[in-house]
Amino acid sequence: MTDGALREPTFLVLTALAAGPQHGYGILLDVEQISAGRVRLRAGTLYTALDRLVADDWVAADREEVVDGRLRRYYRLTDRGAARLATEVERLRVTTRAAETRLRARTVGGTA
Amino acid sequence: MTREQHYRRLLALYPSDHRRQHGEEMLGVLLAAHGGWRDDLDLVRGAAALHLRRTFNMDGGVSLRDAMVVVSLLGPILLLSGAAPDLHEIAWWFKADGLVAVVPYEQVPDWPAWAAWAVVAVLTLFGARRPAAAMAWVACAVHLTIISAFPINYAANYENTGLLLLGVFTTIGLTWSAGPARGKELVGRRGIWLAFGGVALSTLMVAMMSALYALGFWAYLLGPWLAWATFVFGGCLACRRVPDRRTGRHAAFVLALPLVSNLVDYGLFALLGPPLFWTPSVTTALFYGIPTLMVLAGLGILGRIRRSLPN
Numbered sequence: 035m036t037d038g039a040l041r042e043p044t045f046l047v048l049t050a051l052a053a054g055p056q057h058g059y060g061i062l063l064d065v066e067q068i069s070a071g072r073v074r075l076r077a078g079t080l081y082t083a084l085d086r087l088v089a090d091d092w093v094a095a096d097r098e099e100v101v102d103g104r105l106r107r108y109y110r111l112t113d114r115g116a117a118r119l120a121t122e123v124e125r126l127r128v129t130t131r132a133a134e135t136r137l138r139a140r141t142v143g144g145t146a
Numbered sequence: 147m148t149r150e151q152h153y154r155r156l157l158a159l160y161p162s163d164h165r166r167q168h169g170e171e172m173l174g175v176l177l178a179a180h181g182g183w184r185d186d187l188d189l190v191r192g193a194a195a196l197h198l199r200r201t202f203n204m205d206g207g208v209s210l211r212d213a214m215v216v217v218s219l220l221g222p223i224l225l226l227s228g229a230a231p232d233l234h235e236i237a238w239w240f241k242a243d244g245l246v247a248v249v250p251y252e253q254v255p256d257w258p259a260w261a262a263w264a265v266v267a268v269l270t271l272f273g274a275r276r277p278a279a280a281m282a283w284v285a286c287a288v289h290l291t292i293i294s295a296f297p298i299n300y301a302a303n304y305e306n307t308g309l310l311l312l313g314v315f316t317t318i319g320l321t322w323s324a325g326p327a328r329g330k331e332l333v334g335r336r337g338i339w340l341a342f343g344g345v346a347l348s349t350l351m352v353a354m355m356s357a358l359y360a361l362g363f364w365a366y367l368l369g370p371w372l373a374w375a376t377f378v379f380g381g382c383l384a385c386r387r388v389p390d391r392r393t394g395r396h397a398a399f400v401l402a403l404p405l406v407s408n409l410v411d412y413g414l415f416a417l418l419g420p421p422l423f424w425t426p427s428v429t430t431a432l433f434y435g436i437p438t439l440m441v442l443a444g445l446g447i448l449g450r451i452r453r454s455l456p457n
Binding site: 081105 | 164168170171172173174175176177178179184185188189190191192193195196199204205206207
């Protein structure tokens with residue numbers, strides 16, 4: 035089960051953190067951007083995911099700061115999290131390549 | 147009500163540890179985001195998910211070793227309440243026949259098991275972990291043998307499921323955890339006295355069972371439940387003294403096995419009716435298997451096994 039497919043919110047949160055540490059609201063905005071506006075995470079979903087990712091040691095708290103009197107905590111991808119994301123990217127690449135190949139063959143077959 | 151007050155109310159639904167660590171941070175994110183009823187629903191769903199994760203220890207936040215240490219200390223004490231019906235029976239015979247009464251063995255077939263658990267309790271309280279663990283294995287074997295050997299006379303076979311299961315988990319705790327000495331550090335002397343108090347009250351309830359009959363048949367039927375609930379309650383109060391509340395709650399859940407397994411058994415009977423007893427092997431598997439799986443899931447062990455499996 036450890037190498038099973040990641041759920042989309044998890045994949046997107048890990049991807050958002052791959053470029054560098056981000057705070058909660060930053061992750062929400064980044065996920066929306068990465069998914070081209072298709073996925074809009076909400077705070078409840080984000081913090082449930084972060085709770086799981088921190089427990090699994092895929093994500094860790096990086097630093098805290100206070101902005102306008104409100105606590106802002108930054109999260110970063112751990113080495114373990116980066117490895118897991120790389121595995122998922124490779125898994126997606128293999129399946130995407132297979133889908134592309136078959137679609138191309140179908141198109142070629144259809145025109146022949 | 148301001149938006150901040152509204153969100154604070156919703157955040158109050160979250161587990162306390164999560165609220166302490168992320169409450170202010172989440173509030174900041176919520177106030178910066180668009181808001182609306184979808185955010186509210188998402189918060190409620192997130193709170194439910196996090197409570198579930200904590201209930202089944204999926205976040206690994208509960209120290210299994212400490213939970214089992216508490217079980218290894220309090221389990222032998224609480225198991226003494228299994229002897230209450232036998233003591234009540236023996237007292238009846240002495241009352242009827244005087245000091246020379248001979249109690250038929252069939253009336254108290256399980257007394258060797260409770261005698262063995264009494265020895266375990268004494269050894270545990272004196273900190274003799276290894277002898278206590280060895281004796282606990284003997285007690286479990288004796289109890290299981292009696293349950294198997296007296297299928298007809300031993301009418302309370304299924305009612306004893308929880309006591310036998312608690313015995314097994316206690317034995318596992320005594321054998322593989324840090325032992326009762328660490329348990330004493332966690333619950334303190336007062337915790338031990340609370341457990342003993344629960345057992346004493348439970349014994350009293352068993353003694354008063356016939357008096358309950360005067361109140362009506364339903365009160366009489368309620369008697370055993372009150373007895374189980376009383377000693378389980380004593381165990382739960384003792385577990386409240388564990389500094390880490392979640393570890394205490396998970397230990398209390400294991401100690402509540404006699405009550406939990408009876409609830410499961412009655413639930414199964416209500417659901418399936420008499421066919422439940424048509425195949426004894428299936429009945430036994432259900433009566434022992436479901437409470438065991440519930441404890442394993444509650445301690446997060448099933449989740450760990452699932453995660454460790456190859457894809």
